[in-house]
Amino acid sequence: MASANKNSDKQVLTMAEVQQLSADKDKCIMVIDNHVYDITKFLDEHPGGEEVLKEQHGKDASNAFEDVGHSSDAREQMKAYEIGELHPDDIKKSGKKPRSVAANPNDSTGGAQGDTGSSWIKWVIPIVIAVAAVVLFKLLARPGTDINRPPTAI
Numbered sequence: 001m002a003s004a005n006k007n008s009d010k011q012v013l014t015m016a017e018v019q020q021l022s023a024d025k026d027k028c029i030m031v032i033d034n035h036v037y038d039i040t041k042f043l044d045e046h047p048g049g050e051e052v053l054k055e056q057h058g059k060d061a062s063n064a065f066e067d068v069g070h071s072s073d074a075r076e077q078m079k080a081y082e083i084g085e086l087h088p089d090d091i092k093k094s095g096k097k098p099r100s101v102a103a104n105p106n107d108s109t110g111g112a113q114g115d116t117g118s119s120w121i122k123w124v125i126p127i128v129i130a131v132a133a134v135v136l137f138k139l140l141a142r143p144g145t146d147i148n149r150p151p152t153a154i
């Protein structure tokens, strides 16, 4: 825990460089969400055991990490072991962006490309609800249904 890397030490590493670093079998280095982690010192502490981590040595463990559904505590903890970010060329190959590569504030070419992925859901859901409401109303308002019958005098 004590030897956590500071942000200033972070480097941009290609996947090939990650694999070179991983030649040292005593270490445990992996990529998660386009960030490179050296979690050698965390092996003993990992609540999920060290074997699962060793299996990911030198690999992109993003899917394995997400599959477990790690808590926000775990995500906070892992920051201490980050040694760098994946090189943009390798990020393109995996089709993902690092969490911290946010829109450049000086870049006026349109910042929020990061969350366009599922933004259509935001407007499709209200439209589906509106269409369903109209269909339901039409069905209920059909001649012969109660809603259409004038109130009968007693």
Ligand code: HEM
Binding pocket: 037, 039, 046, 047, 048, 049, 052, 053, 056, 061, 064, 065, 068, 069, 070, 071, 072, 073, 074, 075, 077, 078, 081
């Ligand atoms: C730096 C990376 C990682 C950190 C800091 C981390 C941390 C943690 C923590 C704190 C937990 C306890 C449960 C929770 O709070 O979510 C946990 C559980 C676990 N982790 Fe990790 N983990 C890391 C990477 C991984 C990877 C790459 C894998 C899979 C290959 C993995 C597999 C598991 C498993 C199987 C459990 C046990 C889940 C359970 O018993 O319900 N972890 N991890």
